[in-house]
Amino acid sequence: MEILKKKPINLPLIIGGEEITTETQIEIRSPHDHSLILGNASQATKKHVSDAIKSALSTKLEWMEYSWDERAAIFLKAAELLAGSYRIKMNAATMLNLSKNPHQAEIDSACELIDFLRFNTYFMYKIYGEQPNSPKSQFNRLEYRPLDGFVFAVTPFNFVSIMGNLPSAPAIMGNVVLWKPASSVIYVAYKLMKLFQEAGLPDGVINFIPGRGSIVGDTILENPNLGGIHFTGSTETFDHLWQKVGENIKNYNQYPRLVGETGGKDFIIMHRSADIKSTVTAIIQGGFEYQGQKCSAVSRVYIPKSDWKEVRDKLVNSLKDIKIGPPDEFSNFINAVIDRKSFLKIQEYLEITRQSVDAQIVFGGNTDDSKGYFIEPTIILSKEPDFKTMVDEIFGPIVTIYLYEDNKFEETLRLIDNTSKYALTGSVFASDRKAIADATKILRYSAGNFYINSKPTGAAVNMQPFGGSRKSGTNDKAGSFLNLLRWVSTRTIKEEFLPPQDYSYPFLTRD
Numbered sequence: 391m392e393i394l395k396k397k398p399i400n401l402p403l404i405i406g407g408e409e410i411t412t413e414t415q416i417e418i419r420s421p422h423d424h425s426l427i428l429g430n431a432s433q434a435t436k437k438h439v440s441d442a443i444k445s446a447l448s449t450k451l452e453w454m455e456y457s458w459d460e461r462a463a464i465f466l467k468a469a470e471l472l473a474g475s476y477r478i479k480m481n482a483a484t485m486l487n488l489s490k491n492p493h494q495a496e497i498d499s500a501c502e503l504i505d506f507l508r509f510n511t512y513f514m515y516k517i518y519g520e521q522p523n524s525p526k527s528q529f530n531r532l533e534y535r536p537l538d539g540f541v542f543a544v545t546p547f548n549f550v551s552i553m554g555n556l557p558s559a560p561a562i563m564g565n566v567v568l569w570k571p572a573s574s575v576i577y578v579a580y581k582l583m584k585l586f587q588e589a590g591l592p593d594g595v596i597n598f599i600p601g602r603g604s605i606v607g608d609t610i611l612e613n614p615n616l617g618g619i620h621f622t623g624s625t626e627t628f629d630h631l632w633q634k635v636g637e638n639i640k641n642y643n644q645y646p647r648l649v650g651e652t653g654g655k656d657f658i659i660m661h662r663s664a665d666i667k668s669t670v671t672a673i674i675q676g677g678f679e680y681q682g683q684k685c686s687a688v689s690r691v692y693i694p695k696s697d698w699k700e701v702r703d704k705l706v707n708s709l710k711d712i713k714i715g716p717p718d719e720f721s722n723f724i725n726a727v728i729d730r731k732s733f734l735k736i737q738e739y740l741e742i743t744r745q746s747v748d749a750q751i752v753f754g755g756n757t758d759d760s761k762g763y764f765i766e767p768t769i770i771l772s773k774e775p776d777f778k779t780m781v782d783e784i785f786g787p788i789v790t791i792y793l794y795e796d797n798k799f800e801e802t803l804r805l806i807d808n809t810s811k812y813a814l815t816g817s818v819f820a821s822d823r824k825a826i827a828d829a830t831k832i833l834r835y836s837a838g839n840f841y842i843n844s845k846p847t848g849a850a851v852n853m854q855p856f857g858g859s860r861k862s863g864t865n866d867k868a869g870s871f872l873n874l875l876r877w878v879s880t881r882t883i884k885e886e887f888l889p890p891q892d893y894s895y896p897f898l899t900r901d
Contacts, residue, residue: 418430681786
């Protein structure tokens with residue numbers, strides 16, 4: 391990490407394998423240390439985006455003709471490189487660029503991305519093996535073709551594993567990709583692109599084009615060859631992309647596949663039968679790991695009134711021990727939020743709470759941006775179930791708690807279902823089996839990933855396929871074969887070995 395700190399780098403575009411430095415550049419600074427410049431990132435113009443589209447399309451035919459095992463070998467090699475020589479470098483870059491502590495960096499930029507690369511190649515193999523029945527004298531088969539045109543991958547700031555998965559999953563299935571990373575994390579994204587290149591990815595299969603959304607996105611969405619969008623980010627941005635696709639729908643050569651994972655207002659509901667210590671641990675880990683900047687992070691919690699005093703005492707006592715600071719000091723549990731925009735947004739919610747008679751800050755609420763964007767883990771107690779911090783996605787280290795009457799567990803489940811437009815993750819804590827069954831049934835559409843006596847974060851590839859519905863996305867389940875299916879367009883092929891030689895049927899004869 392100390393080596394990376396001392397060596398800021400040029401972060402070019404990569405189009406058709408060529409590194410391109412542009413006149414317009416932005417500085418990439420570390421969230422926990424404003425003075426630390428990690429690199430200067432080139433920004434794509436409309437011409438660069440057009441060049442990237444041409445590069446992808448010119449590569450498409452050759453790439454889609456690669457056999458499945460040749461494609462698999464490239465991404466399996468990327469997984470091996472990441473598990474070996476790249477591991478420490480990617481962890482260090484993640485800690486510096488995303489302000490993740492060593493544990494969060496390791497499970498993200500190494501473990502989960504390695505799993506994505508390995509399992510996605512396995513899913514590809516399994517998908518190709520699914521073939522239709524062939525009766526006597528027929529040979530029926532399904533060809534899993536890549537989509538027409540190209541795929542547009544738009545990746546978020548908060549997970550390196552998602553940055554790697556969104557462009558690589560379509561590429562594994564034979565697609566060519568234009569990749570726009572979030573502006574704040576171009577440093578890590580560029581290193582991922584270099585990983586793919588070292589693994590043997592042919593030039594032009596994935597084109598790396600950081601830049602302003604209004605330039606990159608609008609240019610791509612106007613192109614008739616758009617075949618699909620693989621997106622993780624805000625609901626508002628995905629709505630915008632969807633709207634633009636609708637406006638341009640008559641211009642496309644096909645109906646684009648839209649795959650998106652967006653926002654969340656993720657919950658925990660505690661039943662009276664729950665283990666309090668486990669619930670408190672889930673609130674802290676689920677709500678405050680990586681500063682609450684996970685789309686699955688705990689944000690609203692529902693506690694029986696009679697258990698509140700014990701829950702509060704355990705929460706506050708634990709939070710008092712949590713340390714805040716830069717990730718290279720390994721004793722720090724909480725680090726910086728990603729940038730000034732996020733810092734100011736979270737401050738606004740804290741000020742709204744301070745000014746309200748309907749809520750109070752039970753713990754935390756202090757902020758400091760003198761060196762980095764640091765915000766204390768904050769517990770808010772709300773008198774109202776629809777207070778602003780119970781409803782809005784904040785994406786920071788704030789958890790709001792609402793107390794419900796002990797005998798109104800079922801009513802509270804229905805309240806949870808109706809409070810938020812999101813439906814990403816949620817948990818129930820209980821030992822009473824009927825309470826678990828009731829929560830599972832009533833909250834069926836409240837969370838695409840539902841957890842029982844477990845925090846609602848940390849979904850693992852091939853174990854808890856990830857995605858939500860409602861305004862949390864299209865629920866195409868990253869980390870499973872379901873996501874890979876979105877990047878192919880099947881063709882049915884029927885071959886007759888002994889085709890008929892007479893048009894007539896038996897019923898046509900009089901006898």
